[in-house]
Amino acid sequence: MLITGFPAGVLQCNCYVLAERPGTDAVIVDPGQRVMGPLRRILDENRLTPAAVLLTHGHIDHMWSAQKVSDTYGCPTYIHPEDRFMLKDPIHGVGPRLAQLMTGAFFREPKEVVELDRDGDKIDLGGVTVNVDHTPGHTRGSVVFRVAQASKTDADVVFTGDTLFERAVGRTDLFGGSGRDLLTSILDKLLVLDDDTVVLPGHGNATTIGAERRGNPFLEGLSR
Numbered sequence: 001m002l003i004t005g006f007p008a009g010v011l012q013c014n015c016y017v018l019a020e021r022p023g024t025d026a027v028i029v030d031p032g033q034r035v036m037g038p039l040r041r042i043l044d045e046n047r048l049t050p051a052a053v054l055l056t057h058g059h060i061d062h063m064w065s066a067q068k069v070s071d072t073y074g075c076p077t078y079i080h081p082e083d084r085f086m087l088k089d090p091i092h093g094v095g096p097r098l099a100q101l102m103t104g105a106f107f108r109e110p111k112e113v114v115e116l117d118r119d120g121d122k123i124d125l126g127g128v129t130v131n132v133d134h135t136p137g138h139t140r141g142s143v144v145f146r147v148a149q150a151s152k153t154d155a156d157v158v159f160t161g162d163t164l165f166e167r168a169v170g171r172t173d174l175f176g177g178s179g180r181d182l183l184t185s186i187l188d189k190l191l192v193l194d195d196d197t198v199v200l201p202g203h204g205n206a207t208t209i210g211a212e213r214r215g216n217p218f219l220e221g222l223s224r
Contacts (some may be wrong), residue, residue, distance in 0.1 A: 136181045
């Protein structure tokens with residue numbers, strides 16, 4: 001399986017590209033600010049065709065370029081219904097017009113939006129099966145995406161957005177945030193995964209479930 005990515009924009013949100021192999025369809029996870037240039041290079045170098053945009057949640061640093069990527073390549077954007085409103089209002093409480101003045105960008109929904117409204121659902125995208133788990137806490141509509149590797153020798157992967165980071169967890173002081181929900185989501189949906197599962201977070205370095213189970217100070221007392 002081909003998995004690559006890069007930190008995008010001022011807020012350095014990790015944008016990931018996932019495909020079965022070079023020359024196939026690809027899935028784009030969390031296309032943030034200024035992704036088009038590096039994204040095109042990855043797609044061209046690996047002869048990839050975008051089949052979907054997946055959003056772990058609706059915050060501006062994760063969805064900034066979702067509409068442009070989705071509409072440029074004619075593929076749908078997937079987002080949880082609780083966060084769908086942020087496709088047009090990514091700085092909630094500020095309003096679309098003021099957000100436009102602050103960011104210099106006008107946000108609107110992609111032409112095709114698919115709501116991730118079934119917890120535990122599986123979606124087949126470009127030869128890759130993605131498992132979707134609803135993980136409220138950072139936002140009400142936060143989700144994580146799990147991908148099982150075809151080879152038993154390779155570790156499974158989970159894209160955690162801003163739910164779980166290396167030695168940290170997502171903030172809960174923004175609209176829709178809940179510290180209790182966040183820790184419950186991590187306990188019920190992430191700490192049940194195998195220790196060698198690779199965690200690809202929305203910001204910062206990759207880690208593993210086992211490393212976070214043992215060394216994340218925010219998860220003390222939560223390990224199953």
